[in-house]
């Protein structure tokens with residue numbers, strides 16, 4: 268199967284060819300030429316599978332140029348109960364992504380039991396192994412340039428630390444991340460990890476990643492790779508847990524299910540959209556935003572108006588403080604019927620700092636065919652929801668998951684289970700938990716002193732050339 272660019276001007280490539288890079292050379296994002304499809308017979312077999320078998324089944328369709336035996340080895344080494352066992356003591360870690368029943372028809376999908384306590388570990392651990400496999404095979408090394416608002420960074424660094432053929436340059440915003448999130452990243456002392464703190468917000472960091480990626484000469488010469496969800500492999504790996512959760516809460520493939528997804532960069536919910544395109548019977552995909560509500564505004568009005576850095580708010584669900592959602596372009600490509608020229612036209616406006624109105628392009632009606640709903644949550648909402656979940660369900664959830672639960676509850680339909688994605692563990696967001704519950708969240712073993720460990724990072728202005736200079740200085744360490 269081949270992958271093409273959302274902007275329609277890059278040559279088709281295989282999975283292995285796009286694995287290490289981020290953006291396509293025309294500035295677009297890679298998507299499958301045609302989504303593979305699982306029919307009723309396939310779903311019936313998949314229903315009996317464990318996480319590793321499901322992962323292999325899904326990935327074998329999406330990464331069909333990797334020999335199945337190699338893929339199986341990678342999947343088996345990645346998805347172990349030992350790796351995904353950092354969550355609540357009463358979780359069933361053998362499920363890798365356990366589903367917790369909150370009440371009849373309402374579930375929490377635990378995605379944050381990996382080493383850095385956020386859903387990013389689900390894909391990033393696989394990416395670490397895939398990168399090593401591909402680089403060893405080709406005899407190459409790579410310089411990963413990434414942007415984080417708090418969780419991608421640590422997940423990537425934990426997945427790549429100590430790998431002999433990978434260096435990581437991770438951009439993070441100066442303000443917003445919690446002390447725990449900062450310490451998770453900045454306390455790593457591995458020589459191949461470089462934390463670059465940018466005087467700006469996450470979108471500034473992501474813009475720099477894209478600018479470097481769009482400098483094709485620099486990208487090629489310095490072997491720049493991507494771990495953000497602009498990398499198709501990230502989103503592909505995130506599809507797996509939608510299948511796993513679906514089978515966990517249904518008895519037959521005639522039963523539709525809805526998912527509520529705390530959203531920022533639109534990667535996680537885009538994985539749900541792709542799972543549905545591949546045949547998973549999803550009723551609604553609920554996009555839950557925080558006060559940075561660009562995506563909610565779009566699904567209500569058809570207007571996509573990314574905010575400026577100055578307009579982007581620092582909130583108590585900081586990992587979602589994002590105003591320019593990368594993966595949204597993948598969804599709009601589908602809405603536009605795969606018309607790369609149209610996507611290019613729309614993103615010309617976005618890249619100029621302007622907005623587009625899908626109604627004016629006669630395309631907004633089509634969005635309804637994809638079953639998205641949306642809503643937003645405020646600081647007061649998430650504190651009340653954390654409190655409610657603790658009292659009613661006996662479960663402490665983090666502020667991002669609370670945004671998802673709050674919005675998900677507003678979109679329940681009779682007879683259709685609602686699965687809310689748990690995108691991080693509460694330990695990462697102590698202040699919000701203390702405000703809601705009057706007590707600190709539990710910490711997984713070994714992390715009690717995290718914030719007092721020595722830290723290593725460099726602070727820089729949000730300038731592409733400054734970041735490039737750091738990469739050049741360390742690109743061959």
Ligand SMILES: Cc1ncc(COP(=O)(O)O)c(C=O)c1O
Nearest residue numbers: 418530531532533534535586690
């Ligand atoms: C804890 C947490 N929740 C939700 C999100 C939003 O996910 P996405 O960016 O894939 O929409 C993020 C960041 O991506 C996150 O770190």
Ligand SMILES: N[C@@H](CCOP(=O)(O)O)C(=O)O
Nearest residue numbers: 415416417418419495496586
């Ligand atoms: N919320 C993310 C932002 C980056 O998202 P990604 O899924 O594109 O890597 C973070 O925590 O860093």
